[in-house]
Amino acid sequence: MTAPASDGRRTARFRVHRRKAGDTASRYDEFEVAVGPNTTVLDGLVEIRRDKDPSLTLRHSCFHASCGTCGMRVNGQEGLACVTKVGEAAEVTVEPMANLPIVSDLVVAMEPFYECLDPVDRPLIRNSETVPSELPDGIDAYTRYEDCIECGICLSACPIAGSDPLYVGPAAIAAAWRVVEEPRGLAAGPVVRLMDDEQAVWRCHVAWECSEACPSGVDPAGAIARMRRAAIAARARRLFGSGGGA
């Protein structure tokens, strides 16, 4: 790390994962980037692409943690590059998210992630086209799961998704729990039953990394735990003959 200039800017080394289609192995390229106190990892990557290596592939859009497209691993930890500051780090290692197919350099294919969400069939049903003047009591509990930006970071952080490629993953279970908690006219029972599966709630080993890593404050691990309780309750009801719904 070079000494900071009078304006607080200094040079940081970016180690960037590189792998193009057809490559048999990954490599890491190093770039010296001028950074300031508020420089984000995405700022640095955009500068590298603009000024040093136009072949660097990365995905981004909004620059303010809203679109969820710039999820990656920075120094081994998942985060949105647009809101992850370089800080005081002398070296920043940037890698694509884990557990999803690498398309190129820092970009992963999101289709397998979206396929995990498909079975839940999340409804986007408005009761009204206008926002009510007063929100219902307890709406905060629901909006938490509504906040998911589908960035895939939870899937990358999950150690079980890394070892079991058929695990449906934290985001899908959180989405399912949103339906159960606030069904908006849908039947919650089939959703609970869908998630009562060895590839769903019972595959989680409670590392809690998904909730810790989530940039939107969604709590997928909490959703998994609640869905487990709902699944157990539904089984008990089926077993003792008091209905099959959740």
Place this chain on the structure above:
Amino acid sequence: MAGTLDRERPLAAPEQRRGVGGWFDPRGRRMGGFAFILNRLTGIGLVLYLYLHLVVLSMLARGPDAWDQFVDIALSPPFLALDVLLLVGMLIHGLNGIRVGLIGLGLVASRQRAMFIALMTIAALVALVGALRIFGGE
């Protein structure tokens, strides 16, 4: 299980996943992740100990001399250190197992970090007392 997900398409090819080796990768992990790693390491250690224990017990079948010889080794400081290590493993795995059971069902889930710190503090204190007793010959 009762579900009907029937997922067939994997998330990614094996070389693009962390794999089982990723369970033990501490880079970027937070407290829950470290608890996860500790539980696996201690679990594997306890399984290995179980087999070692069976090997030790099999010495009984070789007669009193073989057993007395083993007891002499078992009372040596390096072996006693292994006893302390076993105690530490049992405490971490057992106490963290209680935490995993509780938060895995959503009970006190919001306190999962505090619970880990509290239980590991208990583990450390009990391990310390145990180590003193083991090396003190009580």
